[in-house]
Amino acid sequence: MHTVTPDFRIFTEPQQGATYDDLLAVAKKTEQLGFDGFFRSDHFLKMGGVSGLPGPTDAWTTLAGLARETSRIRLGTLMTSATFRHPSILAVQVAQVDQMSGGRVELGIGSGWYKEEHTAFGIPFPTKLFDRFEEQLAIVTGLWDTPKGVNFSFKGEHYELTDCPAFPKPVQTQLPIIIGGSGPTRTPAFAARFANEYNAAFPALDGLAQRFQTIRDACEEYERNPADLVHSAALVVCVGRDEAEFRRRAERIGRNPGELREHGIAGTPTEAIDQIGRFSRAGVERFYLQVLDLHDLEHIELIASDVVAQL
Template sequence: MDLRVFTEPQQGASYDTLLTVARTAEELGAFSAFFRSDHYLKMGGVSGLPGPTDAWITLAGLARETSTIRLGTLMTAATFRLPGVLAIQVAQVDAMSGGRVEFGLGAGWYEQEHTAYGVPFPKERFGRLEEQLAIITGLWGTKLGDTFDFEGEYYRLNDSPALPKPAQEKIPVLVGGTGPTRTPALAARFADEFNLPFTSIEASAAQFGRVRAAVERAGRRPDELVYSNALVACVGRDDAEVARRAAAIGREVDELKANGLAGTPDEVVERIGRYAEIGTERVYLQILDLDDLDHLELIASRVAPQLG
């Protein structure tokens, strides 16, 4: 099982805090990647101070200040950036990192953050997402010396030089979500990885099945995709430490055990094993208390070694 660190900086984190977490995750050696959300407004009863950080500016900085850990987003909001500009940004960060970027793109859903910062929140977000994926992957996949054109309902590109190119031959593309029809079809067309956020074992099994069927209908092998889950992590050496960590993030232990990865290392390993049984190959551990570096060390030393 591949473990990755997933952060939510809009809840309250500076760039320096994110850098410390990314470097710690890299040094521990148990986590293959550092991912972050792409939000501009806090959620729930937290202060959100010092305020939001931009996902791709953050990753550009981390690209130069880390060396081995992979970097990415769950998920970049398609509403925040024009597709041609986003393709340039991500390709540049990939080059800055020496080819360590992974690219998750979603439709955008949190209307309040759009109104708070004057970002349009169109109704037809899924159609725009589909065109953005076609444009971004098309630009990256255009041969050097050729040009790229696109004529869609929402975006038009004419005679684009399709530059710069990423450092990687192909940046892995992540698509996710629980929609039963359009989402699996989109994953089948564009994704290298399919991700489910905060989804139960039973619901994950059902959605993975839909995606696998859609991938087959598209003429691809289902095992061409990586299947992953993002889940809140709250691990403690004993029940008291679990309760302390749950309280620190404003959650209840029983709720976290039902909907996330909470408990002692052995309990969390057992639950991850149940996800593995339904096809999960990668887990993004949502770490909500970014000052608690001992939490990462505990997962690295007591959970990761049991997962093989």
């Protein structure tokens, strides 16, 4: 396990209703306040009882814009769905945005899960999701790892590439790949084989240390140093200077205050600091703080000044 001070990234869900300008404002505030990164989901259909207006934005189009309008923060997805893009095209897109950012991009990628979203947009929702995902990972990493001047070929059950030129390359020697999920077998294997970071999405504190141990065990099985893999968690954040402000923010995002305290980083700044400490002791080295009200920039300022700065 790493023994480093946790870093903090702002994580957004634009499919719930946000424009590019909304995301730009949050990203600039994220950079100004000293957070480590700005990440966004990769969805095209809203979830829950929100309007979703003015409609979805594309994750990698957004990140390309932010790559030119920020200068320091890391940029990436939690998580790009492997069902949305052909892996060779995804490799080109991500490498290009990495070039546009000067080497600040990270690829969070998952197998895909939201069937209603696929139905709404006419995207095939395949069987054998994990088999297809494994081939995606092999192709994306294979294209980036192929030496310059050498073509890349791949033949699998779902994808076949013949003499692909394997360009462009990311600026980073090894562009970080983030893999998440709670499966007990294949997810740990994928993380050990392909990832630089394992992410637990909205985990319960009880059992999190054991989940991280499963990832370390998989690394050892594949003869990889477990300390090479960052352990992170995505958690909803909702903080108020006092109880009344916290409850107002909880109401605006349609969440129960008690449920937020149980499952997220929530309450007063003192409570939030205590919750972060508990997750850190369970092994979380990096926190993705899910901000659901993207128009409340004062909330992000409070998290920076009264929570993160105090740690």
